[in-house]
Amino acid sequence: MRRAASLLALAGGAVLLSAATLTCVSVVLRWLTSQPVRGDFELVSLGSGLAVLGFLAWGTYRRANIIVDSFTTWLPARLADWVDAFWSLVWAAVTLLIAERMARGAMDTWASGTRTIGLLALPYWWAVAVGAFCFALTGLAALLVALRLARG
Template sequence: MAEPFGPPRGPVAGLARGLALAGGAALLATALLTTWSVVQRWLTRQPVPGDFELVSLGSGLAVMGFLAYGTLMRSNILVDSFTGWLPRRVNDLIDAVWALVWVGAAGVLAERLLLGARETLSSGTTTMVLGLPTWWAIGLGALAFAATAVAGLYWTLRLARGRG
């Protein structure tokens, strides 16, 4: 019988929760900024300068912030149309393989984003309207994908050991 699964604990779980909370805060901030910009446009015919840049950065960071926590809590969509009849152990092994694929994809994305952050830092790339540097957002994306890869590895090992 599989052991009961509660909320994961430890440093990876703490990082995943922190990233998810930060993602939620970023999403809330983008919603408030959008509202403020629309009201300001209605009252003064002028939006908040650079609102689309800030909303793009905030929304992207929010989505990436949720990935590790979603992976850790296994809240992704699982489709078992063809494997539902198989024994649980076989399904756990199949899920472990796909979790490992996700680990690989998230790891590659983390590495590429880290490289991109270093390159945008060295080139001084900024947003068009506000002139904000972009390296930090790309670096946070790299951190989010690295945490997602580690969370996926947690499930790969757990499922491979038959404790899914």
């Protein structure tokens, strides 16, 4: 899980850097030639969304997501771990539900031939499928975190 989550986060970082580079190139081209990179908005929006989803599993696995512990800091450490394990299970249930719904959405967008609205009119079933995979991996990471916390 650690390796899969870290590889997905690295891929998300690479996609985000690519989107940032594309934005810079498009701005420079627009400045020099009055013509941006064709479809830059579509590509950057898809890339940025996928990049963010790529970071979720790693953040969950490392417990690096935002945690509000102001109500549990006074609890004994073992009890606080159990509370955190419970909320990790809730996070796992939510992300796995989202993964399932996105997987169905990917199949629906593929079947209907839905495309982005813009110059490139890209099919985006594949992006929804990648998002489903990212949420599924995040759910599995949350289950492992919950197990780790419950064991102590």
